[in-house]
Amino acid sequence: MVLDKLGDSLQSAIKKIAGGGRVDKRAVDEMVKDIQRALLQADVNVKQVMELSGRIRSRALDEKPRAGASAREHVISIVYAELASMIGESTSPSLSKQTLMMVGLQGSGKTTTTAKLARYFQRKGLKPGVICADTDRPGAYDQLKMLCDDLNITFYGERTNDPIGIVERGLAKLGAHDVKIIDTAGRHSLEKDLITQMEAIHAIAHPDQKLLVLDAAIGQQARDQARAFHDSIGITGVIITKLDGTAKGGGALSAVSETKARIAFIGVGETPDDLEKFETDRFISKLLGMGDIKTLIERAEEVFTEDEIDVEQMMQGKFTLKDMYSQMEAMNKMGPLKQVMKMLPIGGVGKISDDMYGETSDKMAGYKIIMDSMTEAELLDPKIVDSSHVKRIARGSGTGIENVRELLKYHRMMQKAMKGLRGGRFNMQKMMKKLGM
Numbered sequence: 001m002v003l004d005k006l007g008d009s010l011q012s013a014i015k016k017i018a019g020g021g022r023v024d025k026r027a028v029d030e031m032v033k034d035i036q037r038a039l040l041q042a043d044v045n046v047k048q049v050m051e052l053s054g055r056i057r058s059r060a061l062d063e064k065p066r067a068g069a070s071a072r073e074h075v076i077s078i079v080y081a082e083l084a085s086m087i088g089e090s091t092s093p094s095l096s097k098q099t100l101m102m103v104g105l106q107g108s109g110k111t112t113t114t115a116k117l118a119r120y121f122q123r124k125g126l127k128p129g130v131i132c133a134d135t136d137r138p139g140a141y142d143q144l145k146m147l148c149d150d151l152n153i154t155f156y157g158e159r160t161n162d163p164i165g166i167v168e169r170g171l172a173k174l175g176a177h178d179v180k181i182i183d184t185a186g187r188h189s190l191e192k193d194l195i196t197q198m199e200a201i202h203a204i205a206h207p208d209q210k211l212l213v214l215d216a217a218i219g220q221q222a223r224d225q226a227r228a229f230h231d232s233i234g235i236t237g238v239i240i241t242k243l244d245g246t247a248k249g250g251g252a253l254s255a256v257s258e259t260k261a262r263i264a265f266i267g268v269g270e271t272p273d274d275l276e277k278f279e280t281d282r283f284i285s286k287l288l289g290m291g292d293i294k295t296l297i298e299r300a301e302e303v304f305t306e307d308e309i310d311v312e313q314m315m316q317g318k319f320t321l322k323d324m325y326s327q328m329e330a331m332n333k334m335g336p337l338k339q340v341m342k343m344l345p346i347g348g349v350g351k352i353s354d355d356m357y358g359e360t361s362d363k364m365a366g367y368k369i370i371m372d373s374m375t376e377a378e379l380l381d382p383k384i385v386d387s388s389h390v391k392r393i394a395r396g397s398g399t400g401i402e403n404v405r406e407l408l409k410y411h412r413m414m415q416k417a418m419k420g421l422r423g424g425r426f427n428m429q430k431m432m433k434k435l436g437m
Contacts, residue, residue, distance in 0.1 A: 009038030042250025104213035131170035132157035219251030237264030
């Protein structure tokens with residue numbers, strides 16, 4: 001999960017208020033100190049931390065709760081609002097015809113992110129094309145071409161040292177594509193010739209969006225990079241990479257916001273689908289353990305449409321093992337189980353350990369192996385599976401009889417749950433309330 005340690009520390013701080021006794025000055029001061037400690041450990045600028053904690057303290061002690069809200073809810077909402085204000089508003093490229101220019105220093109993950117961004121537009125139903133204008137880094141051409149080929153995305157590049165000409169010819173070649181993404185050269189530092197090259201490409205391409213790719217590990221140094229690139233070509237958005245693997249991510253987030261540059265996406269993993277559209281409210285909600293139901297629903301809509309799962313049939317109780325298999329396949333497409341579960345509020349699912357994630361993933365994989373050993377008739381009507389079938393399925397899947405019976409029991413439980421959703425459209429809010437989320 002993105003910024004796991006910071007999230008755990010902030011959640012621990014607000015839990016003291018949420019589960020404690022009276023909300024008084026002592027309780028607020030203790031919470032504020034915990035928040036300060038958490039932000040400083042995440043490399044957020046000291047001045048920003050002190051200003052933020054000062055605002056939280058004064059608002060928590062001086063403002064009256066809104067109508068219908070308890071003192072605890074009031075304090076938690078203040079923490080949420082002030083953290084969101086510190087990071088600032090987000091931005092996102094529109095889902096329309098456009099040209100995007102990717103800039104950043106060497107090692108920031110710019111080339112990989114270019115492919116991920118193309119995949120993002122591809123998933124949204126657009127036709128992307130990528131131009132490799134990085135003629136400086138050995139291997140940039142091969143790396144980007146391989147990534148694009150794997151994703152079935154159009155690639156244009158030349159093994160020549162003519163980045164300006166490559167961009168010009170590439171744009172002409174990709175004329176029919178909805179989205180054209182230009183990957184530019186990076187350097188080890190903000191050298192003058194890098195900026196000059198960026199400005200020349202900018203003049204040729206007239207990009208609609210100019211996205212700066214920053215490595216989260218650089219922490220507060222992100223401020224200088226964002227300013228330099230913005231002064232040169234006018235950055236319209238920032239993508240922060242490797243946010244899932246560094247303790248300095250808080251520094252990068254806050255440093256970027258201080259320059260008034262808006263974050264568009266964050267990198268949350270290694271696969272082509274691990275580029276997450278950044279929205280400040282969703283990010284803070286997830287950080288504080290309140291979940292991210294909006295993103296979860298969006299991912300589910302993308303995946304379940306592709307797999308054409310008949311939800312209406314399921315809600316009538318017509319839920320076969322084949323349907324369950326399709327659900328598991330769809331869940332895999334939504335991302336790693338840990339990523340998906342982190343989108344649910346902690347109040348609903350509790351704190352889940354890495355071991356529990358591993359056990360659940362292993363169990364789901366085992367269920368699929370068992371179902372692969374079943375006949376079409378058994379998958380469509382599990383009621384016909386008697387003890388002799390169970391023994392045959394166990395032998396065929398290399399598992400035990402108890403594992404097969406456990407799968408059948410799990411299916412009956414899922415079927416019952418689906419029947420319970422009968423009676424109209426699926427209402428996420430009602431279900432969340434039932435689960436106490």
